[in-house]
Structure formats: structure tokens, C-alpha cells
Amino acid sequence: MLEMIKAGVNFILDLGATAMLPIILTIFGVILGQKLSRSFRAGLTVGIGFTGLNLVIGLLSDSIGQASQAMIARLGLNLDILDVGWPIGAAITFATPIAVVLIPAIFIFNIILLRFNQTKTMDVDIWNYWHLIFPGAMIYYATNSIVIAIVCALINTFVIFKLADWTAPAVEHFYGLPGISLPHGETVNFAPITYALNKIWDKIPGINKIDINAENLKDKLGIFGEPMMIGLILGLGMGGLAGYDPKAIIQLGVQMSAVMILMPRMVALLMEGLSPIAEAAKTFIQKRFPGKEVYIGLDAAVVTAHPAIITCALIMVPITIVLAAVLPYNRMLPFADLAVLPFTVIWSIAASKGNIFRGLLNAIVSICIVFFIATNLGELTTTMAHAVGFAFPEGATMISGIDMSCHITLWIMLKLIDPSNVPQFAAGIIALLGYGALWFWTRNDIKRHYGLLDQTDKKSGSEGVGTNE
Incomplete structure (x- = not known):
């Protein structure tokens, strides 16, 4: 029986997100009361958009990846934990014994949470369940207990869904995606930190006056402030830092210019398909549960088309490489996941409301945290990779990744699962209390930003985390 379930799960996963989402959304649309033809068209449009x-992300990844490798070679970096990238992280996670149990468990858990009003997010992006399974898999190899691992994975899933709910107003009002939430731990984990940092920037003279965003860049720089020109300039600069010849520098510049133009258009197509599904979900819920909201949980890729995100991410590539070299505690060599920096800076930009300067400051702090987690959990990640038979690249003794090291909630749970280790347990308690407090603060700040703070929230005394207004 277990083998049949595993075969069915593997078949679905092997379809990939672009083929799986149209099927899931078609079924979802029919359940919501839409005609089959309308649901299928919407689902297929989403698949085409993805x-x-x-x-486009592939073009970005290939271009940034090659330039990053060249920059690393020029700096002569030699660190003992290799960043193998999120595709390897996903493959290792899905290969763990706990994955086949957690995929249906998380889906059923999501339905239960919706039924009892514990979340508003319906996560339809099953391919990216690996982000929710990864913490459970890591805890399984840390404790050798499948029960503890499943419990911790579901606790983490609950936390991520709540965080997705709380940040959904920013997804709607800042990124322009109503009815959508982003239940990805490796991105939404950073929202409380970046919102808190934004409050700090508000208090620093000079920094609090700097406002660089896509709109004022266009006004101040004319044609050179347009997204395609920003992509061209950043691409040319990155090619120069990589030591490319003139031909390769120009090619990289044009490729980055293309990314800046094509990504928003692909997201627009994706949203064309999602709109009827979102409307059907809204109508369905309003009829059966008056006053209740449901968000469709999607891949964080849907917001990466924002010009400020791409701009910030491209600037962060050389900065991340330099940070890897100068941070005294870091042991991870950034490599394959340098291409996922657009995902890493999503909440750096949202917290600053598009201010690229503040977004960069937020992103630098975030990446410093990523390097700390990668170094701290490198041995455990390597243990998990060995256990599933991952073939290590030549010369690599330990592995991790930027994406795999963005799970702040996982790090906290790993410190809390062993009370006998007093220093680590104490660190986990402090981190939990501080992080939880930041989340409550962030939740109310996002509501206040968009006029959603009710009287109960106001009486709680939360003043928010800085508006950059």
C-alpha cells in the first residue's frame, strides 16, 4: 500500500509545477462551482504563465550562475561548505523516508486548518511542499524519530500558513496580487526581521531620507531609469566584475535587460489565469461562510517580477560573494543558489515599500543570517544528503545552500528539540520569544500600512514597524 502511495506521489511530483498546477486549479475551480471549460482555461493559462x-528565471539563473562562478574564481574563495542549490535541496528532501508521509499529511492538515478557521491559506503549489517537508526531514535526521519529525513539520507548516495569512495584505496592496498568499518558509521567514530593520532605518539621520525606487529612478534618470536600462547597466557591471570579455559583457547586459521586461509580462499572464479562480473562491466562501476569506497559496515566484526585486537581487550577487569572504564565521561558498536571490529579497523590498536602498540594507542583514544558519546546520544537511545517497560534487565534503538556509523557524526548532543541551536550548527559547514578538509587531504593522488595523489591534498598543512614508 505504501509503495502505491509513493508511486502516486512520485507521478504527481514528476509532472512538475507547470503541469501539475493546471490540473489542480481545474479541479479546484470545478469544486468552487465554475464550469469545467472556464476552470480548465484558467488552469491552463496559469500553467502557461508559470x-x-x-x-525567464532559467535565463536569469544561467546568466547569474556563470557570472557568479567567474567572480568567485577571481576572488579565489575556498570555503568547505558548498552551496549546491535549491534543486538539489528539493531532490534530497523528496528522497527522504518522511517525504512520502508528509506530502498527504500537509495537504490534509491544510484542509483541517481551513475548516476550523486556523488559516486563510489554501496552498495549491504542491510541488513546493518540499519547503514545508525540509524542516521535518532535517529534524528526522537530527532526532532519528519519525514522530517528532512529523509533529515538528506540521507545527512549522501551521506557523508558515499563519505568516502567509498575515503578510497577504502586503502581497495584495504592494505587489498587486489580491487573494494570493506566499506560504514559503524560505521567503516569509524574513518578513518580521526586514520590517523591524525598516523601523531602525527610520531612526537613522541621513538614511531615513534616502528613497530610491523604480518610479523616482525613471523620473530622475529618464531612459536610464527604465527597467530595461537598469537591467542592461547591472548586467554590464556584473560582466565586468566577472572579468568577461567585451562580447560576453554585452550579452549579459542584454539578457538582464530582457529579464526585467519579460518577467512582469509572464506574471501578468499568470494572473490572468488566477483571477477567475480567485473570484470563484471568493464567491464560494462568501456564500457558505459569510465574512470569511481564503487566499490561494502560490510559489513566491509570482512577485519576483517587481523591478525593485530584480534590481536589488542583481546588486546583491557581488555583495553576497564579498560577504562570504569577509564574514569570520561563514564557511559556505555561495554558488548555485546565487540565482535565487530574487526570492531571498522579496520581503526586504516589501518592507521598504519599494525603496531599493533600504531593500539592499535589509537584504545584506538577511544574507548574513543565511550564512550563519548555513554554517551552523551544514553538518546536519550533509548527513541528510549522505543518508539518501546524494552524489557529492568532486572535492565537496559538506553541502548546504542559500535557499536551504533561509528557514529561520527550522533553526529555532532544532535548538528546542534537545532540552538537555542547555546553551542551545536557551538560545532557542530566546530566539523563539524574540522572533514571536517581531511577528506580532509585523502583523499589526502590515495591517496599519494598508488601513486594516481594527480597534482590538489598536488597543493592543502596537505602533507598527516603520512605514517609510
């Missing part, structure tokens, strides 16, 4: 988005 296909186009993935092609």
Missing part, C-alpha cells in the same frame, strides 16, 4: 516565468 512555464514562461520559469523560462
Whole structure:
């Protein structure tokens, strides 16, 4: 029986997100009361949008990856934990014994949470469940207990869904995606930190006056402030830092210019398909549960088309490489996941409301945290990779990744699962209390930003985390 379930799960996963989402959304639309033809068209449009988005992200990944490797070679970095990238992280996670149990468990858990009003997010992006399974898999190899691992994975899932709920107003009002939430731990984990940092920048003279965003860049720089020109300039600069010849520098510049233009258009196509599904969900819920909201949980890729995100991420590539070299505690060599920096800076930009300067400051702090987690959990990540038979690249003794090291909630749970280790347990308690307090603060700040703070919230005394207004 278990083998049949595993075969069915593997078949679904092997379809990939672009083929799986149209099927899931078609079924979802029919359940919500839409005609089959309308649901199928909407689902297929989403699949086409994701296909186009993935092609553009692939172009971005290939271009940044090669330039990053060249920059690393020029700096002569030699660190003992290799960043193998999120695709390897996903493959290792899905290969763990706990994955086949957690995929249906998380889906059923999501339905239960919705039924009892514990979340508003319906996560339809099953391919990216690996982000929710990864913490459970890591805890399984840390404790050798499948029960503890499943419990911790579901606790983490609950936390991530709540965080997705709380940040959904920013997804709607700042990124322009109503009815959508982003239940990805490796991105939403950073929202409380970046919102808190934004409050700090508000208090620093000079910094609090700097406002660089896509709109005022266009006004101040004319044609050179347009997204395509920003992509060209950043691409040319990155090619120069990589030591490329003139031909390769120009090619990289044009490729980055193309990314800046094509990504928003692919997201627009994706949203064309999502809109009827979102409307059907809204109508369905309003009829059966008056006053209740449901968000469709999607891949964080849907917001990476924002010009400020791409701009910030491209600037962060050389900065991340330099940070890897100068941070005294870091042991991870950034490599394959340098291409996922657009995902890493999502909440750096949202917290600053598009201010690229503040977004960069937020992103630098975030990456410093990533390097700390990668170094701290490198041995455990390597143990998990060995256990599933991952073939290590030549010369690599330990592995991790930027994406795999963005799970702040996982790090906290790993410190809390062993009370006998007093120093680590104490660190986990302090981190939990501080992080929880930041989340409550962030939740109310996002509400206040968009006029959603009710009287109960106001009486709680939360003043928010800085508006950058």
C-alpha cells in the first residue's frame, strides 16, 4: 500500500509545477462551482504563465550562475561548505523516508486548518511542499524519530500558513496580487526581521531620507531609469566584475535587460489565469461562510517580477560573494543558489515599500543570517544528503545552500528539540520569544500600512514597524 502511495506521489511530483498546477486549479475551480471549460482555461493559462516565468528565471539563473562562478574564481574563495542549490535541496528532501508521509499529511492538515478557521491559506503549489517537508526531514535526521519529525513539520507548516495569512495584505496592496498568499518558509521567514530593520532605518539621520525606487529612478534618470536600462547597466557591471570579455559583457547586459521586461509580462499572464479562480473562491466562501476569506497559496515566484526585486537581487550577487569572504564565521561558498536571490529579497523590498536602498540594507542583514544558519546546520544537511545517497560534487565534503538556509523557524526548532543541551536550548527559547514578538509587531504593522488595523489591534498598543512614508 505504501509503495502505491509513493508511486502516486512520485507521478504527481514528476509532472512538475507547470503541469501539475493546471490540473489542480481545474479541479479546484470545478469544486468552487465554475464550469469545467472556464476552470480548465484558467488552469491552463496559469500553467502557461508559470512555464514562461520559469523560462525567464532559467535565463536569469544561467546568466547569474556563470557570472557568479567567474567572480568567485577571481576572488579565489575556498570555503568547505558548498552551496549546491535549491534543486538539489528539493531532490534530497523528496528522497527522504518522511517525504512520502508528509506530502498527504500537509495537504490534509491544510484542509483541517481551513475548516476550523486556523488559516486563510489554501496552498495549491504542491510541488513546493518540499519547503514545508525540509524542516521535518532535517529534524528526522537530527532526532532519528519519525514522530517528532512529523509533529515538528506540521507545527512549522501551521506557523508558515499563519505568516502567509498575515503578510497577504502586503502581497495584495504592494505587489498587486489580491487573494494570493506566499506560504514559503524560505521567503516569509524574513518578513518580521526586514520590517523591524525598516523601523531602525527610520531612526537613522541621513538614511531615513534616502528613497530610491523604480518610479523616482525613471523620473530622475529618464531612459536610464527604465527597467530595461537598469537591467542592461547591472548586467554590464556584473560582466565586468566577472572579468568577461567585451562580447560576453554585452550579452549579459542584454539578457538582464530582457529579464526585467519579460518577467512582469509572464506574471501578468499568470494572473490572468488566477483571477477567475480567485473570484470563484471568493464567491464560494462568501456564500457558505459569510465574512470569511481564503487566499490561494502560490510559489513566491509570482512577485519576483517587481523591478525593485530584480534590481536589488542583481546588486546583491557581488555583495553576497564579498560577504562570504569577509564574514569570520561563514564557511559556505555561495554558488548555485546565487540565482535565487530574487526570492531571498522579496520581503526586504516589501518592507521598504519599494525603496531599493533600504531593500539592499535589509537584504545584506538577511544574507548574513543565511550564512550563519548555513554554517551552523551544514553538518546536519550533509548527513541528510549522505543518508539518501546524494552524489557529492568532486572535492565537496559538506553541502548546504542559500535557499536551504533561509528557514529561520527550522533553526529555532532544532535548538528546542534537545532540552538537555542547555546553551542551545536557551538560545532557542530566546530566539523563539524574540522572533514571536517581531511577528506580532509585523502583523499589526502590515495591517496599519494598508488601513486594516481594527480597534482590538489598536488597543493592543502596537505602533507598527516603520512605514517609510
